[in-house]
Amino acid sequence: MYASLAAAVADLEANGHLVRIKEELDPNLVIPEIHRRVFQAGGPALMFERVKGSPFPAVSNLFGSLERSRFLFRDTMAAVQQVIRAKADPSAVLSNPFAWARAPFTALSSMPAKAWSAPCMAHQTTIDQLPMIKSWPNDGGGFVTLPQVYSEDPDNPGIMQSNLGMYRVQLNGNQYTPNRIGMHYQIHRGIGVHHTAANRRSEPLKVSVFVGGPPAHTFAAVMPLPEGLSELMFAGMLAGRRFRYQRTPEGHVVSADADFCIVGTIEGSETLPEGPFGDHLGYYSLVHEFPVMKVERVYHRKDAIWPFTVVHRPPAEDSMFGKIIGELVSPMVPATIPGVKGMHAVDVAGVHPLLCALGSERYVPWEQRRAPQEILTQANAILGFSHASLAKYLIIAAHEDEPDLDVHNAAQFFPHVMSRFDPRRDLHFITRTTMDTLDYSGTGVNQGSKLVLAAAGPEIRKIGTQVPANLNLPSAFTDARVVLPGILAIQGPTYGDDGEQVAESLALALADHPAFSTVETPFPLIALVDDSTFTSEHLNNFLWVTFTRSNPSHDIHGVKSSIQHKHWGCEGSVIIDARIKPHHAPPLLEDPGTTKVVDDLAAPGGPLHGMF
Numbered sequence: 001m002y003a004s005l006a007a008a009v010a011d012l013e014a015n016g017h018l019v020r021i022k023e024e025l026d027p028n029l030v031i032p033e034i035h036r037r038v039f040q041a042g043g044p045a046l047m048f049e050r051v052k053g054s055p056f057p058a059v060s061n062l063f064g065s066l067e068r069s070r071f072l073f074r075d076t077m078a079a080v081q082q083v084i085r086a087k088a089d090p091s092a093v094l095s096n097p098f099a100w101a102r103a104p105f106t107a108l109s110s111m112p113a114k115a116w117s118a119p120c121m122a123h124q125t126t127i128d129q130l131p132m133i134k135s136w137p138n139d140g141g142g143f144v145t146l147p148q149v150y151s152e153d154p155d156n157p158g159i160m161q162s163n164l165g166m167y168r169v170q171l172n173g174n175q176y177t178p179n180r181i182g183m184h185y186q187i188h189r190g191i192g193v194h195h196t197a198a199n200r201r202s203e204p205l206k207v208s209v210f211v212g213g214p215p216a217h218t219f220a221a222v223m224p225l226p227e228g229l230s231e232l233m234f235a236g237m238l239a240g241r242r243f244r245y246q247r248t249p250e251g252h253v254v255s256a257d258a259d260f261c262i263v264g265t266i267e268g269s270e271t272l273p274e275g276p277f278g279d280h281l282g283y284y285s286l287v288h289e290f291p292v293m294k295v296e297r298v299y300h301r302k303d304a305i306w307p308f309t310v311v312h313r314p315p316a317e318d319s320m321f322g323k324i325i326g327e328l329v330s331p332m333v334p335a336t337i338p339g340v341k342g343m344h345a346v347d348v349a350g351v352h353p354l355l356c357a358l359g360s361e362r363y364v365p366w367e368q369r370r371a372p373q374e375i376l377t378q379a380n381a382i383l384g385f386s387h388a389s390l391a392k393y394l395i396i397a398a399h400e401d402e403p404d405l406d407v408h409n410a411a412q413f414f415p416h417v418m419s420r421f422d423p424r425r426d427l428h429f430i431t432r433t434t435m436d437t438l439d440y441s442g443t444g445v446n447q448g449s450k451l452v453l454a455a456a457g458p459e460i461r462k463i464g465t466q467v468p469a470n471l472n473l474p475s476a477f478t479d480a481r482v483v484l485p486g487i488l489a490i491q492g493p494t495y496g497d498d499g500e501q502v503a504e505s506l507a508l509a510l511a512d513h514p515a516f517s518t519v520e521t522p523f524p525l526i527a528l529v530d531d532s533t534f535t536s537e538h539l540n541n542f543l544w545v546t547f548t549r550s551n552p553s554h555d556i557h558g559v560k561s562s563i564q565h566k567h568w569g570c571e572g573s574v575i576i577d578a579r580i581k582p583h584h585a586p587p588l589l590e591d592p593g594t595t596k597v598v599d600d601l602a603a604p605g606g607p608l609h610g611m612f
Contacts, residue, residue, distance in 0.1 A: 001240035110236030136278030141173020163190030212259025282313025355391035361398035372454035398456035418486030449553035464522030
């Protein structure tokens with residue numbers, strides 16, 4: 001139970017989970033690259049005691065391993081899990097009330113409380129004094145990467161009707177000044193509802209950005225909660241201590257225990273260009289217009305510490321948020337969506353691009369040949385469930401076919417699906433719909449398509465493990481490689497104006513090959529890629545390339561494809577064109593000059609020697 005970020009830092013250090021770096025280092029690319037290398041090496045949390053251009057120290061990699069994340073919440077995780085289970089399945093409480101006796105007290109004792117004093121308001125500073133963490137060469141400026149953005153509904157104000165979300169904040173660069181900063185919130189976010197209500201009332205929206213404080217407060221800002229459970233209440237439960245707050249004379253809410261609090265307003269429909277920003281899909285999110293926050297004050301506590309993370313192609317530090325969230329909310333899934341046994345947003349594929357699920361197929365059990373029916377109903381429910389609604393590809397299998405199937409194990413899950421799905425019947429598209437703001441594979445910002453691929457019933461093919469010996473590809477295509485049993489990667493030409501025709505030409509060429517032209521094909525899925533060696537050398541590469549670089553409605557082709565009564569299907573292999581398209585955002589690449597600086601710091605005798 002931590003009353004502050006400083007207390008958590010001291011506890012991590014005392015238990016060997018944190019090291020201090022005393023050398024003055026540049027927050028422009030250098031500190032972020034050090035963070036990435038230490039994270040990838042499985043290293044400790046990092047306290048940067050001297051940040052160039054700022055009087056404040058900075059800490060990162062607090063949540064950089066599952067072990068460390070669990071350590072931070074070791075005293076409260078079990079109690080929070082019990083409350084969420086009780087919320088998801090009240091009948092379990094009624095059937096054994098003594099076993100659940102602590103849950104109501106955990107919830108009630110975690111109600112937000114007005115503080116008599118607020119350490120966060122001890123001092124004031126300005127935006128330009130904060131650590132300007134710029135993570136990638138093309139980033140538009142410095143960003144707050146672990147913010148807790150607080151807002152209230154103007155139509156129904158109050159601490160218990162508030163929203164606490166993690167929406168990135170751009171501090172400088174572009175047209176921003178110390179008095180005007182960028183607020184990037186994505187589609188489906190609570191602050192957007194509040195902003196709309198404020199505009200309807202022709203009044204500014206009061207916004208507070210908390211940075212730091214007990215680690216549970218940071219985690220609460222990313223936690224997808226069941227309806228009726230406040231983020232501030234959850235923060236109190238996970239922290240083992242009520243969320244303490246005060247209001248300024250102007251009506252802004254300040255987190256009493258935060259390290260920093262930026263207060264201001266978002267007014268009307270004013271926007272400024274925000275970005276680029278190296279994002280968690282492994283690409284830049286590009287420059288777009290987003291709301292402007294007018295800064296009124298920047299509060300900070302004595303000896304404040306600036307927490308940050310570095311976002312990049314997963315796995316990254318924020319991947320640990322997903323793992324802890326999974327441990328906490330997994331009981332909600334079967335209770336909320338009947339028949340669903342589990343689901344997994346695949347982190348290495350960028351989270352929202354790929355969701356794998358296990359459902360129940362119990363319809364018409366007397367039929368000899370089972371087919372996806374009930375799991376399609378469950379798929380529709382999943383796509384309407386909280387953050388799962390942002391999934392682009394949903395692959396769902398019936399757990400009765402393999403009760404021990406692990407939805408988190410892609411190396412097991414994909415071959416199971418590949419051996420069972422029928423490409424004539426089991427591909428279900430949703431076109432012209434919304435998608436993740438950060439995914440540039442679609443037709444525009446927030447615009448794209450979805451695919452449900454369902455598999456139920458017995459195996460219909462023996463999936464292949466070797467490239468067919470007599471495969472003669474057209475000259476434009478080379479280097480076919482097996483990724484997984486049943487999945488090939490084929491290298492194609494650079495995507496151009498004839499991109500879709502090129503993919504169709506591959507489908508036509510394979511229609512003459514018996515290994516790819518029937519439903520029994522040993523390779524029912526082919527990824528058409530720019531680099532088949534890279535794609536096939538690691539399962540994570542395949543998942544990242546295939547599902548972040550394709551838009552189902554535009555990039556799925558098939559051998560002997562046809563449309564029957566509005567349903568698209570194919571007789572043979574499904575081809576996903578996962579080549580980089582001209583409209584895609586560029587991938588994240590490190591700056592060579594920064595890499596050399598960090599190499600020198602890590603050399604024998606350097607301050608970072610032996611850390612990674």
